[in-house]
Amino acid sequence: MESKYDRPLPEINSLTAPFWEYCKKHELRMQFCRRCKEWIWYPKAICPKCGKNDQMVWERLSGKGSIYSYTVIRQVIDNSESFSKDIPFVIALIELDEGPRIYSNIVGVSYESISIGDRVEVVFEDVTNEITLPKFKKL
Amino acid sequence: MQSGNAYIGSENPNGTLARKFAIVGYGETEVSRARVDKGEKKLSVKEYLGMAVSLALEDAGIEKKELENQGFGVTGSAYPHAEIYSGEVVQDLGISPKFLIRADTGGNSGATLLSQAGMAVSSGLVDVVLCVGADTPMNITYPGAVREWRYEADFQKPFGMMGPNSQFAFIMRRHMHQYGTRLEEIGKVSVSQRENASRNKNAYLKAPITIEQYMSSRPIADPVKLLDACIQVNGGLAFIVASEEYAKRFPKEKVVWVRGMAECHNYRHGSALSPDLTYTGITVCSREAFRIAGIEQKDVNLLQIYDDYALAVIMQLEDLGFCAKGEGGKFVSEHDITYKGDLPINTGGGQLSAGQPGMAGGMVHIVEGIRQLRGEAKERQVSRAEVCVVTSLGCLEYNNTFAHASTIVMGV
Structure with missing residues (x-):
């Protein structure tokens, strides 16, 4: 943390x-x-x-799903300066196996190794005492 | 084309709005990026509202007092104002309407004003509605000024979502993946619209670009690059909506008719949970607007298509039925879409080149449509401009495309 x-x-x-x-x-x-x-x-x-x-x-939910679409963030905008040290980073729209789609980050791999359809699984990042963000890693 | 029986769309056979209405005047201010260091003006949103109204009154040749006890509509403004906004605007402008509307549908706001103004004049409530939109996104000086949706703040921004460029990137990636849409095809939209803008003295970006410049433009949120996106400007626009009866007092060549119009909100193609991110609500409302106007695609002389991003133009050409879903890229590559082409699109440069004045952005397309139909587009005038289709979109959704969509069929 x-x-x-x-x-x-x-x-x-x-x-x-x-x-x-x-x-x-x-x-x-x-x-x-x-x-x-x-x-x-x-x-x-x-x-x-x-x-x-x-x-x-x-x-x-099972926490497993596939990448439906994604973007690679190349520049920050004014109200999210704190992300600048992560650039380039991936936000994906993940279609969970049960059906719903959720936006989150794909962590642990370079953006170059990501494609639509990739299988992913949820991992939890405890970022503050109150908030844990559900992120995803490639399976 | 038939002249009667045009109205705002509804499949409801009991609809009572079967009267046509007109647009009898427009105004468009100069635009600016507020780069004072480059000699550009930095004006307030109130000045843009005032200028747009003055220009529209002058164009229509009517006195402001004729708008007393009539209708008035205003778009929102991204720059912070009270949520109770239209009450300030009518004080600023010295207007006392009996019908007052404020649109909150983002890029669709101009169409929302037109639709509601059309209903007001068709119902007989008022004879005329002055609609104005102005915004000054380039004057925003602190982060808190940027408003956001709750779903954006709670479920997108914690993961680094960076506003519309990144939200649209998911749609663009998906279209390219599902249909093999190529960057060269998407870039042709940007290049063609810039050629149109080079003949529009009020466009912010006028210097012609090449497809190579598009391809190598700065990546922002892959696959969205700088030249995929519209350019934000400060500016204001206005138009005056009139009942059929009221419109008779204006010279025929100054009157543009709304022959059909329909809206569609929160359209989801496929399942609600897992919609197809390559469709917009234009799929639905264009069918209705075309039916009401009694036109088919082949009757359309020119289009003003909402263009926050170049790919949005391609998606909507599909949704409008000019080609099958997925073939928009190929369609664009096979047609000349400049002002002099076989299917002119965004003849003033659109938001990609002329600029997007914030919440008034969708009015750029409406006003350019009026100008073309009145034959006043000068060096970018389309040779035959009798039927113009205008679309608007607004509000990038969570796990979908746009919450708001409108199609307007305008004619002379």
Whole structure:
């Protein structure tokens, strides 16, 4: 854990807190509507399919998926200066095996070895006392 | 082309908006990057709003007092203002409308104003609506000024997402992967639009570029390079929307008709959870707008296509039905899309070259469409300009393309 983490952090509120609490336990969970059998990501107040919230639960995912698309960040913008020391780095849109897609970093490899379709698995980075970020490594 | 029965789109047979409406004036200010060191002006958003309104009134040949107790609409502004914004703008401009709208649909904001203004004049609520957009993204001096979506702040920026360039990169990568779209094809959009801009004295970037310059331009967020992206400018635009009856007082050559218009928001192609990132809502709303206007693709003389990125033009040519999905790159390579070509697109240079005045960016396309249809585009005038299709997009989504999409069919 870095002593002074200087990058943008999410705001934790009642809607998003369960996600971040599970991340702290190194579990990847997302909302799931038992009525619709639908995963929901990012966190929502009601199921986008049935419009209700009475069957929504936080279900665990395998943490495995494939890269659907990705970018290599080459320059920072004003409000994210702290990322400049990482450049170039990869943000991928990962399609989890259960269906939902999540944006995250691919860590542990150079951007040159990344392609669409690559298999990846979640790894957890404890960046502050409150926040653990779900990142991904190649399988 | 039929002259009657054009209206804002709805499949609802009970829709009561079956009246056409007109645009009877426009204004476009000079643009600037606020580079005072280069002799450029650094003006406030209030000055751009004021100038755009003055220019539109002058163009329409009407007095400001004719807008009293009528309609007024304004886009948002990226530079920080109170969320309660339109109330300040009407004080600034000295306008007391009975119908007041503010658009918050990003690049689609100009189309939102046009759509709602069209409904207001078609319903008989008002005769005329003054719509204005101005923004000064180059004046933003501190990071907190940049507003963001909650999904961006909570679930993108912690991983280093760097705004629209990086958000669009996922779409561009996917289109290239699924269809084999080549950089040379995408770059032709940038090169062609710059050629158009070279004939537009109000374009910020006028110097012609080559495909080699496009290919070697600075990488920002792969595969997005500098010359894939629009260039932000300070500026303002306005247009005046009128009912059919009110439009009769204007010279015929100054009147442009909206023959069909439709919007589509939060369109997801395929499944809601795993949509195809190569489609926009233009897929849906263009069909509706074309049907209402009674036109087909072959009837279109020129297009003003929302161009925050060069690839967005290619995607929308597919979504508009000018070619099959995935063949937009090939389509562009086989056509001359400059002002003098067989299918002119973004004849003033678009946002890629003329510039994107922040939240007013989509009005660049609407105003250039009006100018072309009125035959006032001077050295970049399209030889036959009777039917012009304008599109707008806005709000880069989480795991999708754009939350907002509009198609406008304009004609003389």
